[in-house]
Amino acid sequence: MPDQGLGTPLLEVDHVTLRFGGVVALNDVDFTVRKGEILGLIGPNGAGKTTCFNAITGVVRPTSGAIRFAGSKVVGRKRYKITRLGIARTFQNIRLFPEMTALENVLVGADARHKTSVVGALFRLYRVRVRANELTAVTAGSGMLRSVQSLRRTGQKVFGLSRHTLEERAARERALELMRLVGIEQRTGELARNLSYGEQRRLEIARALATEPDLLCLDEPAAGFNPAEKESLLALIRKIRDTGVTVLLIEHDMRLVMGVTDRIVVLEFGKKIAEGSPAEIRDNPAVIAAYLGVPTDAA
Amino acid sequence: MSGVMEKARKADEGRARAMSGLRERWAALPRSWRYGVIVALIVLLYYLPGLQPPLLYTPGTDFTTVLFLCAVYVLIAVGLNVVVGLAGLLDLGYVGFYAVGAYSVAILGSPDSPVVVKFPWLVCVPIAIAIAMVSGVILGWPTLRLRGDYLAIVTLGFGEIIANIATFSGITNGTRGIGSVPQPSEANWPSWMNWFPGAATGQPIFDVAHVVGYYWLALTVVLICIFGVRRLERSRVGRSWLAIREDEEAAEIMGVPTFKYKLWAFAIGAALGGLSGALFFSKQQFINSTTFDLFTSILWVAAVVIGGAGNQFGVAVGAILLAYLPERFREFADYRLLTFGVVLIVMTIFRPQGLFPSRRRSVELQDRAKEVTVDA
Numbered sequence: 001m002p003d004q005g006l007g008t009p010l011l012e013v014d015h016v017t018l019r020f021g022g023v024v025a026l027n028d029v030d031f032t033v034r035k036g037e038i039l040g041l042i043g044p045n046g047a048g049k050t051t052c053f054n055a056i057t058g059v060v061r062p063t064s065g066a067i068r069f070a071g072s073k074v075v076g077r078k079r080y081k082i083t084r085l086g087i088a089r090t091f092q093n094i095r096l097f098p099e100m101t102a103l104e105n106v107l108v109g110a111d112a113r114h115k116t117s118v119v120g121a122l123f124r125l126y127r128v129r130v131r132a133n134e135l136t137a138v139t140a141g142s143g144m145l146r147s148v149q150s151l152r153r154t155g156q157k158v159f160g161l162s163r164h165t166l167e168e169r170a171a172r173e174r175a176l177e178l179m180r181l182v183g184i185e186q187r188t189g190e191l192a193r194n195l196s197y198g199e200q201r202r203l204e205i206a207r208a209l210a211t212e213p214d215l216l217c218l219d220e221p222a223a224g225f226n227p228a229e230k231e232s233l234l235a236l237i238r239k240i241r242d243t244g245v246t247v248l249l250i251e252h253d254m255r256l257v258m259g260v261t262d263r264i265v266v267l268e269f270g271k272k273i274a275e276g277s278p279a280e281i282r283d284n285p286a287v288i289a290a291y292l293g294v295p296t297d298a299a
Numbered sequence: 300m301s302g303v304m305e306k307a308r309k310a311d312e313g314r315a316r317a318m319s320g321l322r323e324r325w326a327a328l329p330r331s332w333r334y335g336v337i338v339a340l341i342v343l344l345y346y347l348p349g350l351q352p353p354l355l356y357t358p359g360t361d362f363t364t365v366l367f368l369c370a371v372y373v374l375i376a377v378g379l380n381v382v383v384g385l386a387g388l389l390d391l392g393y394v395g396f397y398a399v400g401a402y403s404v405a406i407l408g409s410p411d412s413p414v415v416v417k418f419p420w421l422v423c424v425p426i427a428i429a430i431a432m433v434s435g436v437i438l439g440w441p442t443l444r445l446r447g448d449y450l451a452i453v454t455l456g457f458g459e460i461i462a463n464i465a466t467f468s469g470i471t472n473g474t475r476g477i478g479s480v481p482q483p484s485e486a487n488w489p490s491w492m493n494w495f496p497g498a499a500t501g502q503p504i505f506d507v508a509h510v511v512g513y514y515w516l517a518l519t520v521v522l523i524c525i526f527g528v529r530r531l532e533r534s535r536v537g538r539s540w541l542a543i544r545e546d547e548e549a550a551e552i553m554g555v556p557t558f559k560y561k562l563w564a565f566a567i568g569a570a571l572g573g574l575s576g577a578l579f580f581s582k583q584q585f586i587n588s589t590t591f592d593l594f595t596s597i598l599w600v601a602a603v604v605i606g607g608a609g610n611q612f613g614v615a616v617g618a619i620l621l622a623y624l625p626e627r628f629r630e631f632a633d634y635r636l637l638t639f640g641v642v643l644i645v646m647t648i649f650r651p652q653g654l655f656p657s658r659r660r661s662v663e664l665q666d667r668a669k670e671v672t673v674d675a
Binding site: 057058059078079080083084088089091095096097098099100104107108109111112113114116118121122124164167168207208211 | 527530531534535536538539541542545546548549550551552553554555556557563
């Protein structure tokens, strides 16, 4: 794991308040996600965890407060631009594209980084400048065209190949790699709706990772999983972190959260009530009260 | 009754299985074979006016004229399919774009039009496409922020507005119309084309009485457009359209600039609609405001849905049926709307995914049918 910049703030949620009419969904929430860590966001039902995600990804706009990602403002930016900034997310209630194949779902994510225009996709003009990490995709072609391409390659310019084809090939390779990472590589051609529940959750993670994020926000990725599935998901989350992606994790299951996170932020009724390492959180009386309720005589 | 339905549904399931088998077999063929079959089909399409096939032959109407009409309708369906089938935007005012394209050619090219300039056809058509495209963007810019039903209502209004402008504006000459719409070319058939029926030497290529030239032109345009749309379909553009159709919000959060792609779908659809209008009225030579009514728009959407929204082959078949059947069975032509209504109802019961559904949709609806049987 690259140690550079580790621990510097990546996402800053700066005193964010969000009201829906009279309801205060987020009340002066303030926390920071640091580069390279796994931060858990927990709290009882209705605490505002998902609302917090929605504010970060631009689905809802905070009433006041600021959100900064790697120094740039997030609030007010268009949703797809926030994604291109480097924030990706999954959904609590799975929202895949059900009538597209699993592979196509991941490719939609990869398209966030693609530069082919509509006109370019139509005419596929045959000359392209290649980035170093795309060179494998150039050689992935076969037959006569490939030898022509390698013959006429001068420096980084490749002739006989369009940006569309190059990006399509590179994206396919990358998508397969991601599907292998999350463990559904044998289901590439299947429609997303036909995948099992667990596979759909994993596909969502692959799709989010395909957008090449710096920060991955997982909204209850283990909901409905059995202990064995949860265990393998934990391993997956760690693996993702080790590839250099920072993870922000919403989770209900305390054991799972304690097992994987570096730090935890606790919300209750839209307010942050605690922040700290898993051990600190476990012993925090306010957290215990929030989860178990406070006995009436103590209050 | 339920017994009959059950039987019909079973028969249809069998057919669907046979078809998906066909699709797989087609996909399994070597590439060269597939190209061979496609080329043979295209040659056959070009040769059709010379064949006058006995069963297909239309009594009372020139067969080539019907073929030309089919080609124009296919072009319309391909354009509408981009909007309705791929991007999932219900457009009930498509006839508006068709009218814009047609009138652009007529007004810019005809000596009878109130506008004094007279451009040749080859100049008019690109301008007509551009104007239709711009009108699509102008309509789409404010309205594509709306969803579903609202978009349908706004586009419906757009179609009506265009029809009203055509009737009441001075520049379009209303119901009296504009004559001498420019022809693609004044040239005559060369002598080496003599072997083909309808292409006699000394006759003009683009002639109202012998429309082989028009048919070939329309067919060529259709093939190019199908190829182009297919390219878009199989790129990030098509993927974005599908993602928008499936779940617009999720698509946007995954980095798809949804508004931009919806606007592109609208613009491309409008351009193809305008092109088809320009083509059709270059053959017709005369244009007036009576042909651009709401029913036409609705029939086109019906053709796309019946053929199988999202699948280019399917919508082409739907369009051909819409154009061909009333000509083949003239005695029933007045019942066209009624027939289409009945067919639509029957289809929604037995085959909601259309005659030739896109791969995705057929799977979806088969599964839904299974769920229903499990519940029952």
